Amino acid sequence: MKTKENILIVGAGLCGSLLALRLGQRGYKVTVMESRPDLRKVDISAGRSINLAFSDRGIKAMNMVGIADKVMPLCIPMHGRLVHDVEGNIFMSNYSGRDNEYINSISRGDLNALLLTEAEEHEAVDIIFNKRCTKIDIEENIATFYCYETKKEIEVKADVIFGADGAGSMLRKSYYLERKFLFSYSQNYLSHGYKELSIPPTATGGFRTEKNALHIWPRGDFMIIALPNLDGSFTVTLFLSYDEGEYNFNNLTTAERVQEFFEAQFPDLIPLIPELTKEYFENPTSPLGTVKCSPWSYKNNTLLMGDAAHAIVPFYGQGMNASFEDVVVFNEVLDQYEGDWEKVFKTYEKIRKKDTDAIADLAIDNYYEMRDHVANPIFKEKRKLEMDLEKNFPEQYFSKYSMVTFNEDLPYSKAMKIGRAQDKALLNMIADDEIDTTADLKEILKKVQAETNEILDEDTVANLKH
Amino acid sequence: MKTKENILIVGAGLCGSLLALRLGQRGYKVTVMESRPDLRKVDISAGRSINLAFSDRGIKAMNMVGIADKVMPLCIPMHGRLVHDVEGNIFMSNYSGRDNEYINSISRGDLNALLLTEAEEHEAVDIIFNKRCTKIDIEENIATFYCYETKKEIEVKADVIFGADGAGSMLRKSYYLERKFLFSYSQNYLSHGYKELSIPPTATGGFRTEKNALHIWPRGDFMIIALPNLDGSFTVTLFLSYDEGEYNFNNLTTAERVQEFFEAQFPDLIPLIPELTKEYFENPTSPLGTVKCSPWSYKNNTLLMGDAAHAIVPFYGQGMNASFEDVVVFNEVLDQYEGDWEKVFKTYEKIRKKDTDAIADLAIDNYYEMRDHVANPIFKEKRKLEMDLEKNFPEQYFSKYSMVTFNEDLPYSKAMKIGRAQDKALLNMIADDEIDTTADLKEILKKVQAETNEILDEDTVANLKH
Numbered sequence: 001m002k003t004k005e006n007i008l009i010v011g012a013g014l015c016g017s018l019l020a021l022r023l024g025q026r027g028y029k030v031t032v033m034e035s036r037p038d039l040r041k042v043d044i045s046a047g048r049s050i051n052l053a054f055s056d057r058g059i060k061a062m063n064m065v066g067i068a069d070k071v072m073p074l075c076i077p078m079h080g081r082l083v084h085d086v087e088g089n090i091f092m093s094n095y096s097g098r099d100n101e102y103i104n105s106i107s108r109g110d111l112n113a114l115l116l117t118e119a120e121e122h123e124a125v126d127i128i129f130n131k132r133c134t135k136i137d138i139e140e141n142i143a144t145f146y147c148y149e150t151k152k153e154i155e156v157k158a159d160v161i162f163g164a165d166g167a168g169s170m171l172r173k174s175y176y177l178e179r180k181f182l183f184s185y186s187q188n189y190l191s192h193g194y195k196e197l198s199i200p201p202t203a204t205g206g207f208r209t210e211k212n213a214l215h216i217w218p219r220g221d222f223m224i225i226a227l228p229n230l231d232g233s234f235t236v237t238l239f240l241s242y243d244e245g246e247y248n249f250n251n252l253t254t255a256e257r258v259q260e261f262f263e264a265q266f267p268d269l270i271p272l273i274p275e276l277t278k279e280y281f282e283n284p285t286s287p288l289g290t291v292k293c294s295p296w297s298y299k300n301n302t303l304l305m306g307d308a309a310h311a312i313v314p315f316y317g318q319g320m321n322a323s324f325e326d327v328v329v330f331n332e333v334l335d336q337y338e339g340d341w342e343k344v345f346k347t348y349e350k351i352r353k354k355d356t357d358a359i360a361d362l363a364i365d366n367y368y369e370m371r372d373h374v375a376n377p378i379f380k381e382k383r384k385l386e387m388d389l390e391k392n393f394p395e396q397y398f399s400k401y402s403m404v405t406f407n408e409d410l411p412y413s414k415a416m417k418i419g420r421a422q423d424k425a426l427l428n429m430i431a432d433d434e435i436d437t438t439a440d441l442k443e444i445l446k447k448v449q450a451e452t453n454e455i456l457d458e459d460t461v462a463n464l465k466h
Numbered sequence: 467m468k469t470k471e472n473i474l475i476v477g478a479g480l481c482g483s484l485l486a487l488r489l490g491q492r493g494y495k496v497t498v499m500e501s502r503p504d505l506r507k508v509d510i511s512a513g514r515s516i517n518l519a520f521s522d523r524g525i526k527a528m529n530m531v532g533i534a535d536k537v538m539p540l541c542i543p544m545h546g547r548l549v550h551d552v553e554g555n556i557f558m559s560n561y562s563g564r565d566n567e568y569i570n571s572i573s574r575g576d577l578n579a580l581l582l583t584e585a586e587e588h589e590a591v592d593i594i595f596n597k598r599c600t601k602i603d604i605e606e607n608i609a610t611f612y613c614y615e616t617k618k619e620i621e622v623k624a625d626v627i628f629g630a631d632g633a634g635s636m637l638r639k640s641y642y643l644e645r646k647f648l649f650s651y652s653q654n655y656l657s658h659g660y661k662e663l664s665i666p667p668t669a670t671g672g673f674r675t676e677k678n679a680l681h682i683w684p685r686g687d688f689m690i691i692a693l694p695n696l697d698g699s700f701t702v703t704l705f706l707s708y709d710e711g712e713y714n715f716n717n718l719t720t721a722e723r724v725q726e727f728f729e730a731q732f733p734d735l736i737p738l739i740p741e742l743t744k745e746y747f748e749n750p751t752s753p754l755g756t757v758k759c760s761p762w763s764y765k766n767n768t769l770l771m772g773d774a775a776h777a778i779v780p781f782y783g784q785g786m787n788a789s790f791e792d793v794v795v796f797n798e799v800l801d802q803y804e805g806d807w808e809k810v811f812k813t814y815e816k817i818r819k820k821d822t823d824a825i826a827d828l829a830i831d832n833y834y835e836m837r838d839h840v841a842n843p844i845f846k847e848k849r850k851l852e853m854d855l856e857k858n859f860p861e862q863y864f865s866k867y868s869m870v871t872f873n874e875d876l877p878y879s880k881a882m883k884i885g886r887a888q889d890k891a892l893l894n895m896i897a898d899d900e901i902d903t904t905a906d907l908k909e910i911l912k913k914v915q916a917e918t919n920e921i922l923d924e925d926t927v928a929n930l931k932h
Binding site for chain 1: 571648649650651653655708752755758844886889890893894897907924925927928
């Protein structure tokens with residue numbers, strides 16, 4: 001086998017560091033350039049996405065690189081959504097009827113640090129911080145970086161450059177601006193932004209509310225969620241419109257207004273967030289956007305991966321898992337075509353793009369589901385029925401959520417297609433009173449499956465061949 | 467009423483010149499700046515979109531400005547698709563079962579010239595050519611133009627600037643690059659491009675093939691269409707993949723290959739296109755893209771309109787009609803809120819955006835329909851049945867195509883929603899042999915309507931509130 005190429009990875013975030021680790025394991029010479037300081041030495045979180053949902057697709061990726069056992073201690077299992085209404089009533093809605101299926105809250109920083117350390121164990125992997133990518137010449141394969149320490153620009157030439165540089169990717173920008181080829185591109189923002197707040201631990205380091213759940217305060221036009229951290233705190237995220245409705249980010253400009261908003265809508269949260277107004281005004285308000293593009297690669301030289309190729313909104317808890325799965329799929333394609341980068345890149349996109357498009361769309365769906373539908377009676381009845389089906393037929397019934405989250409070998413695009421048809425079947429059968437809840441559950445299962453298949457068939461015919 | 471504002475329109479194409487005419491009629495002081503020379507004096511077509519499909523939404527716009535009687539003599543009615551198979555067999559597929567419903571072939575240049583002349587009749591409308599927009603300052607409301615005659619840049623300040631500057635809009639680029647607000651934007655290319663060729667008139671100025679039809683040579687992965695011109699010629703458009711399949715734009719590099727391609731796939735066209743290989747290599751290959759964006763306006767200062775706001779692929783023959791309809795809708799909003807530009811702009815987008823999104827999606831659907839489905843037996847049976855239904859129940863049945871093309875008072879978004887459900891109902895009923903074609907047509911109509919409504923209801927329940 002010929003000497004492996006020099007690889008440059010732009011970005012040492014979750015995707016870039018996992019990719020570096022895997023390529024290091026495969027024997028490549030890898031340089032990773034990261035604009036921020038080493039997060040193992042400096043706290044750089046600053047009120048943004050402190051913790052994330054980690055589930056089976058992510059775990060599969062950790063198994064690929066052999067570090068799942070080191071990741072699990074960083075995880076806090078969340079068995080379901082714990083829904084809080086305005087009166088302070090709560091109810092739990094499990095993620096699955098199977099006991100072994102749950103998602104995890106994990107610190108982005110802790111996981112990223114572990115991946116960096118594991119990658120650096122490989123002598124051929126070099127991670128360099130404080131270098132911001134300012135330009136990529138996709139013809140000559142040269143990336144230019146501004147060094148925050150020397151204040152100078154440096155150029156790095158590599159055989160292959162991976163853009164794992166996140167939603168604001170410089171490599172993607174090069175594709176867009178250089179106009180060397182027809183580049184399909186979209187950036188779509190929701191009308192809502194988000195802001196992070198926090199529930200501190202108790203004086204003794206305990207949790208102020210239920211630890212093993214994803215808390216949610218759905219209010220129709222806006223919502224709050226909270227995820228637990230290992231230190232007993234919760235990271236709280238407010239999703240709110242920028243400029244619509246009685247309360248929005250643009251008109252919540254005083255401490256009094258913020259206090260009034262929380263008293264009216266989230267009274268049970270007020271005692272839990274002691275620094276409410278301080279955090280509200282200190283932490284940034286960030287937009288929620290979806291990015292899709294194609295092609296992801298140029299010749300045999302450069303490839304977009306992770307958020308750089310497909311940034312999604314956070315409502316399915318799949319952003320990190322999808323980026324990790326990118327590396328799993330890429331690794332499989334590399335097994336097949338190693339040595340022919342252009343073939344690897346094209347095959348990878350052909351296999352992967354439909355799935356990242358699907359999870360992007362599913363995440364938007366869940367934005368509405370979480371805000372509105374979790375409190376809708378038909379939706380609640382559907383969830384209850386699905387829990388019963390999963391509990392009683394653990395090998396035969398999988399909700400859309402389970403297919404997306406816990407069935408790591410089912411591609412997102414199939415999970416979406418089947419899951420949407422199944423949801424449609426269930427919601428219509430419930431709305432039309434076609435499900436006799438006193439009937440035998442096995443009969444209900446058969447009916448749901450038949451109806452789902454009919455919906456899939458009808459869609460196939462309506463779309464003819466395409 | 468206060469003195470009307472100074473309006474600057476960037477672009478004197480079909481949308482810009484109609485907008486100038488209408489705003490001139492309403493008493494505004496209008497300056498239009500156009501990058502190209504005056505097409506009434508110089509031939510600038512150069513092998514691109516020489517003729518277009520013109521139908522009821524466009525006619526409604528011409529009625530708004532009172533020039534429909536001047537436009538009609540420029541039109542050649544096309545009653546249906548005349549489909550040519552590889553063996554040279556032809557069959558006609560009418561656009562509607564109602565005799566008075568047909569589309570028209572019209573010369574882009576002739577229509578644009580008429581609109582320019584009509585706009586210039588108004589003293590307050592000034593149209594200036596050979597000025598290419600290079601920059602728009604959306605805060606200060608200043609547009610910069612490069613003058614091809616003086617080779618100098620000039621600045622124009624206006625109270626309101628309209629970007630009617632087409633798919634490559636400079637105003638849209640300013641929105642994107644200045645990052646003053648969250649700008650959702652997408653550009654999506656099909657894998658196919660297009661190239662124009664021509665069938666000349668006969669020696670006596672007659673038509674070499676059927677005059678009153680849109681000719682189509684569907685071949686699955688590629689196709690050709692031809693539209694008639696007043697001088698007896700036809701403009702022929704080849705739609706072909708850039709790089710996939712046995713024949714594609716990238717590998718048709720010699721006259722022999724082009725000849726071979728046409729002999730294999732379009733033998734009946736060869737005698738009709740005497741300059742085939744010459745035109746093939748002289749005329750450009752152009753991409754097919756869809757552009758969507760939001761917001762269309764910034765403050766009370768600037769607004770995108772026509773292709774600048776929503777470029778679509780040509781497969782529904784609605785690009786020009788949609789841009790003209792923009793001006794109709796804008797005019798109605800202006801009736802309501804004249805004097806408050808910000809309110810006008812926001813209301814206009816709120817009403818209009820869902821409809822331009824819909825026609826963009828419908829045009830993509832038709833790309834597949836024209837290439838593949840017109841030759842599909844289920845599709846053919848559906849079209850036949852729809853013709854019968856329209857003929858027998860002209861007040862009660864409207865195909866999707868009729869809703870989009872001939873029902874100018876039905877918004878595109880509704881036409882899409884109802885039309886897609888109806889297509890799904892029909893295709894499935896035909897595929898499942900649920901339609902007894904010997905049965906009473908009235909019974910069939912009722913069945914189709916019932917099935918369509920059920921599909922719409924089921925979709926509504928499945929989407930819950932959103």
